[in-house]
Amino acid sequence: MNSWGERFRLSLWGESHGEQIGVSIDGLPAGIALCEEDFEADLSRRRAGSAGTTPRYESDAPHIISGLFKGHTTGAPLTILFRNENTRSKDYSSLKSHPRPSHADFVAQQKYGGYNDYRGGGHFSGRVTLALVAAGVVAKKILGNTIDFTTDITHIGGCADKEQFTAIIAEAQREQDSVGGVVECCVNGIPTGWGEPFFDSAESLIAHLLFSVPAIKGVEFGSGFEAAAMRGSEHNDCIIEADGTTLTNHAGGIVGGITNGNELVVRAAVKPTASIAKEQMTYNFASGKVEPLAITGRHDTCIALRAAVVVEAAVAIALAELKLRA
Amino acid sequence: MNSWGERFRLSLWGESHGEQIGVSIDGLPAGIALCEEDFEADLSRRRAGSAGTTPRYESDAPHIISGLFKGHTTGAPLTILFRNENTRSKDYSSLKSHPRPSHADFVAQQKYGGYNDYRGGGHFSGRVTLALVAAGVVAKKILGNTIDFTTDITHIGGCADKEQFTAIIAEAQREQDSVGGVVECCVNGIPTGWGEPFFDSAESLIAHLLFSVPAIKGVEFGSGFEAAAMRGSEHNDCIIEADGTTLTNHAGGIVGGITNGNELVVRAAVKPTASIAKEQMTYNFASGKVEPLAITGRHDTCIALRAAVVVEAAVAIALAELKLRA
């Protein structure tokens, strides 16, 4: 449901147009230095504002209400709140009768008998990932300085040439459309031995969290789907040092579900933003007919841009959990 | 670790060359008709024997030792044991000094301080998936007859032409090599509304289980990685009926982490079997040098063939869990 983890246990809550988004993290060791400023770098990466992102700007200032004393974690749950500021008071009830394609509008209504908060997608909104990014910041504190994250957009609209990214997004935006992308997260400095057999493999925990992030439809490690096209002699990573260093890293740093000391490499496929201004034909429950829908409001042309730090947070959380178990 | 699920809760154990492999399933409703013969169909799909699979043949007869009374589940834990029959008594200690590339030999030794059972990979062996297949059979009983699984190999060695599969495998085998593949599992008949926000999305639970299966390095739903190359107008699945039926199914049957009543489509990338007879250079801890290793013994040329039913079982287990929660 909305909690995850055994040792780094987080619970999150909130809705797109509710009062607050929040997260409580339990299991934190006491004595970790932390302040509200520590969140700024990652929150700003998630924040809207650059080309291709929504003009709905929110300051997203974190407010720590428990678990911190004299600048350090106490061992009690650390709780962080974010106030929803810029929620437009427009009428969202049309989402009930004319649900947006590839959004959770329809399934949420079915699942919750119409009691779901449908405004802006409610609890299904990408806004909830704010809590995940905050938890990711705390997770990185646990991982410490020796573990480095490099997260990048490797593809937009199927194109791997970064020089073209801006143009691809601009074109989609002009056409009132959106475009997908691939996020790659590489982590260096992970020691050998994180991950538990059978069900708590490093891949299982990371993928579990990544597939919780709205818009992610694929996850692969190392060579991933390309591995399926390879020969064993080509894919196998031969060990060349006593510390387990391998000549290649097709495994993406995980063998048998356990980290092997190499760079962790994971990629997530982010679908194009479902909300587009371009007209779409879809079922209108009010009229009982398939009718055109043009989604107004402020939306990201390429949500993959803002998803990068969310992917990184998810990976960091899974790794913090694994570290605390190791 | 080695247990998974809240409502369909399974615990598994065993090693490749230990005495028994087993699984205990808790949370089963009472009154489900079940007998040992019910397992045969799926177990035979996992069993070796056909071209491209290992000649290590085991009868894999399931033995139910608890939770069944007068042919029905009782509501108490259902426990199924499998005896390991065909465990060759050869000396496996060379795996400690000369670990096989892309196997868990090295990481397991590091993680468990050398106390791990290294014979045939021990608990990291694919043989443990026998327990998963058995649990999958029980999961399908919970899902009932209205839910249909179609699981297929869509690619072998990067090739999508099924007519070529036999030749591709034969060639790899001749060259003492192995080859990867892609397994696709499609499920029809799932009602709208299975899956829980945030962390227990249908995708999260399915991917969690799939990435527990040895050799799986990628998982995608619906269009998956191709979605990342699409426009929103192209990817969005427009609703065309009052029951939520969509014109297309790029989402693969899951929106916002919740099933939407369409066919569930999930694909898993299976890496080539790591054990190959072909010589590989890799570190020998005994000599302290990189030295050639030729893995003898009986191995699958294309483990994707036998992985298909394991993928299906993993999907069935996740769906049973979701059904019992819905």
Place this chain on the structure above:
Amino acid sequence: MNSWGERFRLSLWGESHGEQIGVSIDGLPAGIALCEEDFEADLSRRRAGSAGTTPRYESDAPHIISGLFKGHTTGAPLTILFRNENTRSKDYSSLKSHPRPSHADFVAQQKYGGYNDYRGGGHFSGRVTLALVAAGVVAKKILGNTIDFTTDITHIGGCADKEQFTAIIAEAQREQDSVGGVVECCVNGIPTGWGEPFFDSAESLIAHLLFSVPAIKGVEFGSGFEAAAMRGSEHNDCIIEADGTTLTNHAGGIVGGITNGNELVVRAAVKPTASIAKEQMTYNFASGKVEPLAITGRHDTCIALRAAVVVEAAVAIALAELKLRA
């Protein structure tokens, strides 16, 4: 840790002198009518003010920040915050050097390396039970109107005569001392069949929660410790109706860990308030000597009075969990 439950899953946080106390409840069915006024009755039972309770008065107004829309639960996490108002700004650092006997001051300092928030006991304060009482109110909504709670103080200071209670408390207060008590919670209307074997017996879940409540040192069901003095012929509850009604109820409504349709009867022993104004000799870490300690501040003479509604809340939460699983 600070979360509990699978189906009625609550996470709580906060410290005695922190900014806020809160609780988030996940797994709630959608469509339950709820408003902030619904909490008043139980919160007022926990609130200080009457004879024998602390003069630290707080309004304890619940503030719902997520999971509620148009007066009903949405199926998303319901989060309730309470602001700590009346936190005196005095210096609590003496608790570090001169820990209060039978308080968590010393163990918390040891466990958290001195990073714990020691002000007023921090996260170990009874103030955190505010979150439990709030969750109890929500639990009762799930249980519905057919389930009735009757919670009573049966003993104070070893005395079972309620007419004497006021005098006993007054005397203890005059002597700057405190006094313990027994709380009994009886629940009518529970159907047969709640509780799960083996570890999730109704008794296990209820006792788990009750022993989380500070000051509770004993829990018994039905005849409880008296059962240990009985013969089987005396203790056995003979069934006298087809619906399972029994002639006696020595079992307190639970047999084999499963509710049997009779009244649930559970009692909790509440120790005397550890904070007393009366001087006590205890170790002073600053001086390295055993020295007198007189605890100033506002304290309950008989914490059992305010614990009654907390006990009731704990029982309600366990029952809501069991109902959602049944």
Place this chain on the structure above:
Amino acid sequence: MNSWGERFRLSLWGESHGEQIGVSIDGLPAGIALCEEDFEADLSRRRAGSAGTTPRYESDAPHIISGLFKGHTTGAPLTILFRNENTRSKDYSSLKSHPRPSHADFVAQQKYGGYNDYRGGGHFSGRVTLALVAAGVVAKKILGNTIDFTTDITHIGGCADKEQFTAIIAEAQREQDSVGGVVECCVNGIPTGWGEPFFDSAESLIAHLLFSVPAIKGVEFGSGFEAAAMRGSEHNDCIIEADGTTLTNHAGGIVGGITNGNELVVRAAVKPTASIAKEQMTYNFASGKVEPLAITGRHDTCIALRAAVVVEAAVAIALAELKLRA
């Protein structure tokens, strides 16, 4: 349900008259020396044979089928099986129509729609505690030699004079009746700091497990219910040494849910064996009348005798879990 624990995670299964009882323990550190003989001492304490215990004798030889290699735990799940040997083949179907008072017969039938294995109580039988005792042996290995258990029967039939115990039991047996008792478990050598706030207090985990044991109806720590009759000045344990040693131990070694370095003292009330040969009036579902029932077969006159080692095992398991979390 039938699994418990996060770090010392056990799953158990089996029925009184099924084929096997078993337990699988996950989360064990690798490298713990263990052999089947290690179980004998505790299993023999649970075994029937002495005065007041059932004449149903079973050898209860443990059979380790996974997780052990070369005499040490491997880090993979350790699974232990026990064959049910002495299951009389008599007809138990009368339990369906004429359920035994204070047994689970009636509630199990209601809960599982009649599909439960009713022979000898099925999964609700005390025989399942065999698995708990086995797990307790493993738990003690984790706790190590510096932690000592002393478990004793302090009361039988309300009497605290041990010299009278044999006579009390003999008299009950002569009268075809049974008698209850109190088991006290004291543990020395526990360091300060085990236990987690809020829900995973040491008392919560221990009580959770104890109330899973059939026949236990009360649990108290330290002064327990007597604490409710005390003044604070009398009950408070004043610290007298820098290591936290207290002058008295009314808390029973746990303050604020955390161990404080003193002796852990926990008592469990064990009800009289429900199965008695003496005639009882109870509902017969076949005739629709309240009719006399005389339970034949082999039963313990005082189940508290055999429960002692089960109580000790439950405490050991909870402590192992807490140690692995600390």
